[in-house]
Amino acid sequence: MHIDIITLFPSMFTEIFAQSILHRAIDKKLFSVNVVNLRTYATNNYGSVDDYAYGGGAGMVMQIEPIDNCIKDLKKTRSYDEIIYTAPDGQLMTQSLCNALSLKENLCILCGHYKGVDERVREHLITMEISIGEYVLSGGELAAAVIADSVVRLLPGVLGDEQSALSDSFQDGLISPPVYSRPADYKGWKVPDILLSGNQKAIDDWRMEQSIERTKNITK
Ligand code: ADE
Numbered sequence: 001m002h003i004d005i006i007t008l009f010p011s012m013f014t015e016i017f018a019q020s021i022l023h024r025a026i027d028k029k030l031f032s033v034n035v036v037n038l039r040t041y042a043t044n045n046y047g048s049v050d051d052y053a054y055g056g057g058a059g060m061v062m063q064i065e066p067i068d069n070c071i072k073d074l075k076k077t078r079s080y081d082e083i084i085y086t087a088p089d090g091q092l093m094t095q096s097l098c099n100a101l102s103l104k105e106n107l108c109i110l111c112g113h114y115k116g117v118d119e120r121v122r123e124h125l126i127t128m129e130i131s132i133g134e135y136v137l138s139g140g141e142l143a144a145a146v147i148a149d150s151v152v153r154l155l156p157g158v159l160g161d162e163q164s165a166l167s168d169s170f171q172d173g174l175i176s177p178p179v180y181s182r183p184a185d186y187k188g189w190k191v192p193d194i195l196l197s198g199n200q201k202a203i204d205d206w207r208m209e210q211s212i213e214r215t216k217n218i219t220k
Helices: 020-027 064-075 097-103 119-124 139-150 200-218
Strands: 003-009 032-037 051-052 060-062 083-094 108-113 127-133
Touching: 003 064, 003 139, 020 032, 020 139, 060 127, 064 108, 064 119, 083 097, 083 119, 083 139, 127 139, 139 200
Parallel strands: 003 032, 003 108, 083 108, 083 127
Antiparallel strands: 051 060
């Protein structure tokens, strides 16, 4: 999978793709990413890509021309399965959307900023709009990072043990059960006896009960 990210703040992504699972996916050549600075497509000498809103009102609007030129340029070398715009009013990111996106080859993510993009970008250039939650971030970069992370970890071979993605919370509609590691007794806070019992059937049943209980609790 390849992801192109169009942003006004490219350096925000440096560490995200240099660490942990995403870095490993890049190292294993299962994933590649290209972070594009939208300012390089500015149509003026100041590097600005935003302007006042027609009709007045507070806040600047990301202009269509630099975005159109940037996407046009990227499309010269790649054809996208989806061109995603990150926005608080987009389709809510869920595990099933992550699963669907993980089957794609080429994604482009445009990070929103200021008051948002000129509406014509949404109408004509974007194929999908994603929100990572019902709250407003100061920009789309964190949302783009969440999308990349939640999708790339699902690519076959990215996680050491493929089972671990399948047993993630939400993957089967259930929240994961609690997990414990050594020591079995820490300051009197004990690991449930059942996990130390060696009875795998009883442990699996207990884990399933815990998952069901946790799932009921978050949906209350
Ligand atoms: N930009 C601002 N808020 C956002 C959100 N909740 N999801 C995606 N992009 C955003």
